[in-house]
Amino acid sequence: MSELIEVLTKDGSYSLRSVFFQENFHSLLGALEETKKKFTVPSDLQRFEGRSLEVLDICFGLGYNTASLINELIKQKSYLNWYALEIDKKPLEYALKNQSFQNLWAPKIQQIFSSLYRKNCFEDKFFNCKILWGDAREKINIIPATKKFDLIYLDGFSPQKxxxxxxxxxxxxxxxKLNPQGYLITYSSSAAVRKTLRNLGLEIFTIKPNLNSRNYWSQGTVAIAKFDKFKFKLNSNFDxxxxxxxxxxxxxxSIPYRDQNLNSSKEDIISKRLDEQLSSNLLSTKKWRTKWGMTKSASRS
Structure with a gap:
């Protein structure tokens, strides 16, 4: 699982490619650009200026999303209580050795990430951070049941991978795990993911694209718990x-992925979904794409 290949993306930031998953950690358009536009900006971090916030980072990877988050929180003097779930320590090891990655962020981030790598935690007067290594399906149960999050970042490899x-x-x-009005943010615009989140009672929004193309109709999804349209001010970055x-x-x-006992293999999950799709009377995705004049996008979804 740990065999990784270094990738230089178009904005000059470095990423990795997983040989095991046969997928890049970030879009080739730019690891840093993707992090900011798909996670940091939609987070509305100014809401927490001078306050504390609770964050869960699922599939921490290289740490771009959390590094960008902390970088902004340092500027606005916010307090962070943070958990992360990650199965593989190698990407963090790479990030700590890559000077180009370190040059993107405040020096504090090197200190926090080094502590996470060595001790699985970091704490000072502004930041209280814990990372749980292993299968996210198991490790999420270690987080205290009463713990709720203002932001949850979900940045795993794509649903098919x-x-x-x-x-x-x-x-x-x-x-x-979401607080009322909490945001679950992901780069994925997968119909299966969105339909599942909606069926779980969350209000879903699309992260607006920055490219005027039918193949880039969304940069991801924001799902909000206990949505109240009378209290909520729509973020200009999602709609x-x-x-x-x-x-x-x-x-x-939109047919969901299923894993009843939360221990199924990738192959079993994909196979069961395919069987369900073959027996479904829903409209084919190909017809939907044809109607809207799209070709299949190569970007992660």
Missing amino acids: CPQVWTIEFLSKVSQ KLSVMEEEHLLTKA
Whole structure:
């Protein structure tokens, strides 16, 4: 699982490619750009200026999402209580050795990440951080049951490559960890993921694309717990799903990934979903794409 290849992305930031998953950690357009536009900006961090916030980072990886988060919180003097779930220590080891990665962030981040690597935790007057190594499906149960999060970042490999973290059963556990008005943020615009989150009672929004192309119609998804339209001020970086996106949730692509006992293999999860899709009367995803004049995008979803 740990065989990794260094990748230089177009914005000059470094990422990795997993040989095991046969997928890059970030878009080739830019690891740093993806982090900021798909996670940091939609987080509305100014809401927490001078306050504390609770964050869960699922599939921590190289740490771009958390590094960017902490970088902003340092500027606004916010307090962070943070958990992360990650199965593989090698990406963090790479990040700690890569000077180009370190040069992107405040020196404090090197201190925090080094402590996470050595001791699985870090604490000072502003930051209280814990990382849990292992299968996220198991390790999420170690987080205290009463702990709720203002932000949850879900940044695993794509559903077709790593369906284990995109199933109804796992996403149900994740959604139960959200505070009222908490944001679950992911780069994925998968119909299966979005439909599952909606069925779990979350209000879902699309992260607006920065490219004017039908193949880049969304940069991801924000799901909000206990949504109250009278109290909620819509973030300028995400919006309600378009008609096209709503129709996506009526296709066979919206059939969920299932993992009843939270211990199934990737192959079993994919196979069971494929059987369910083959017997479904829902509209084919191909017809949906044809209607909206799209070709299949190569980007992670």
